[in-house]
Amino acid sequence: MARRDLLLSAEALRRLAQTPNLDQALASLDWANLHLWVSPVSLALAGTPIPQALRQRLTVLPDDPALLLSDAFSEATLLDTYARRFGIPYVVQPPPECQAPGVSVDDLLNHPDTLSFFQEPVRFLDLRAQMPDVLNGFLSGLQEVLANTAFVQGKQVQAFEEAFAEYLGVRHVVAVNNGTAALILPLMALDLQPGDEIITVSHTFIATAEAISFVGAQPVFVDVDPRYYTMDPAQIEAKITPRTRGILPVHLYGQPADMDPILEIAEKHGLFVLEDACQAHGAFYHSQRAGGWVRAGTLGLAGAFSFYPGKNLGAYGEGGAVATNDDALAQKMRALRDHGSFRKYYHDYIGLNLRINNLQGVVLREKVKHLDRWNDARRHWAQRYRDLLQGVGDLQLPQEAPYARHVYHLFTVLTEHRDDLLEYLKAHGVQVGIHYPIPIHRQKAYAFMGLEEGTLPVSERVARQTLSLPMFAELTEEEVSFVAEQIQNYFRGV
Numbered sequence: 001m002a003r004r005d006l007l008l009s010a011e012a013l014r015r016l017a018q019t020p021n022l023d024q025a026l027a028s029l030d031w032a033n034l035h036l037w038v039s040p041v042s043l044a045l046a047g048t049p050i051p052q053a054l055r056q057r058l059t060v061l062p063d064d065p066a067l068l069l070s071d072a073f074s075e076a077t078l079l080d081t082y083a084r085r086f087g088i089p090y091v092v093q094p095p096p097e098c099q100a101p102g103v104s105v106d107d108l109l110n111h112p113d114t115l116s117f118f119q120e121p122v123r124f125l126d127l128r129a130q131m132p133d134v135l136n137g138f139l140s141g142l143q144e145v146l147a148n149t150a151f152v153q154g155k156q157v158q159a160f161e162e163a164f165a166e167y168l169g170v171r172h173v174v175a176v177n178n179g180t181a182a183l184i185l186p187l188m189a190l191d192l193q194p195g196d197e198i199i200t201v202s203h204t205f206i207a208t209a210e211a212i213s214f215v216g217a218q219p220v221f222v223d224v225d226p227r228y229y230t231m232d233p234a235q236i237e238a239k240i241t242p243r244t245r246g247i248l249p250v251h252l253y254g255q256p257a258d259m260d261p262i263l264e265i266a267e268k269h270g271l272f273v274l275e276d277a278c279q280a281h282g283a284f285y286h287s288q289r290a291g292g293w294v295r296a297g298t299l300g301l302a303g304a305f306s307f308y309p310g311k312n313l314g315a316y317g318e319g320g321a322v323a324t325n326d327d328a329l330a331q332k333m334r335a336l337r338d339h340g341s342f343r344k345y346y347h348d349y350i351g352l353n354l355r356i357n358n359l360q361g362v363v364l365r366e367k368v369k370h371l372d373r374w375n376d377a378r379r380h381w382a383q384r385y386r387d388l389l390q391g392v393g394d395l396q397l398p399q400e401a402p403y404a405r406h407v408y409h410l411f412t413v414l415t416e417h418r419d420d421l422l423e424y425l426k427a428h429g430v431q432v433g434i435h436y437p438i439p440i441h442r443q444k445a446y447a448f449m450g451l452e453e454g455t456l457p458v459s460e461r462v463a464r465q466t467l468s469l470p471m472f473a474e475l476t477e478e479e480v481s482f483v484a485e486q487i488q489n490y491f492r493g494v
Ligand SMILES: Cc1ncc(COP(=O)(O)O)c(C=O)c1O
Pocket: 178, 179, 180, 181, 204, 205, 207, 208, 250, 276, 278, 279, 306, 307, 308, 319, 320
């Protein structure tokens, strides 16, 4: 159970002090996970003797004469100030209906009517925070779209494709309606046959494998590197068979997979490489082959990006894109995303409707101007987390590979206490996430592959231990320190 820190009001203290069979009631509480705090003022206001059994459970906070002398003094403002100052997330203030005799100690300390959470939780992601950067450009673009009523795949999408191609340093960007489509589209263009195999990872979002399955091919999973959580290139060759057609590494959490050895193996065996860059907009990989730093998603035959709103580059809705330097592939993908046609009602291929709406072109074109600055801010917060959390408990902090410039789409830590820490942080005002709790080979959808627990031990362990902390460009020093402090507090109690 997560530890609860509670700041008691005078009324809460009075009610506790007057509980019948207090010693017994207190003995039944889980003190390893409960801490009661009280201000000297509330102690005085309680106006009742505090039995020894309760007294020894209380931590009395230091007095603050300045607060008492303020004109606006009330116990409520005092509790609020103390809770904030000492980082105590819950204040216990029983309202009149909870003051009837017979309310148990347990009820008093746990009842939602008596507890108030005094802080705004630190959000996992706050999409409101970047609006000011984007709003003006978005509103003028919106007016343009409304004026010319080209709502789908119009001029704004084309302008974004050009801007993003320039940003990435590739010849072509083909925008589509989500990241899953951005994975499917190049695979469709490659005319895979049923039974063809594509080597990928299991520790990723399911869309990576779904795209392979959707085109009738078979995902073949290799494990991830235990330091960086991306494809372990040393495991690829053992999985190559005569049916292998390609390799699909994932630049997970914003860190590029080790592309040079992957590209070398692909070249040696005549395989294509499709990069899942859905979490790595703007990240760099240092490639010996390319002779320097290159953007993630531009090294293989093609790279797939997602613009799901929470991504480092996110649309105001769904969006995605494929980046490539291959002219013929780009041309075919442009047709395939639009029912296989180059000319309306003339269809050269069996395609799909994977078109993106034009308003997303406006948003993305505006946002791409800010992407490097936002990524720099994410890197700054990642470093702050690392400074504050180094050596805390059993935490394994994210490491940047020597060949990578990570853009921290997610900041994930590993701990054996993951589930417990997650509950603790939620109870202490920190929103967190798990990416991802079950590796793909252990998902029900892929049970048909018959891959038992133990097949991919690193992926399985990471899934059990990974926890994602709040991460977005507009985090504040207070928020990052608060998150780190809660984690430190948790490990003090373990
Ligand atoms: C690694 C990875 N691949 C693919 C996708 C699919 O993108 P979308 O949700 O835009 O379809 C995502 C999105 O979360 C992702 O994180």
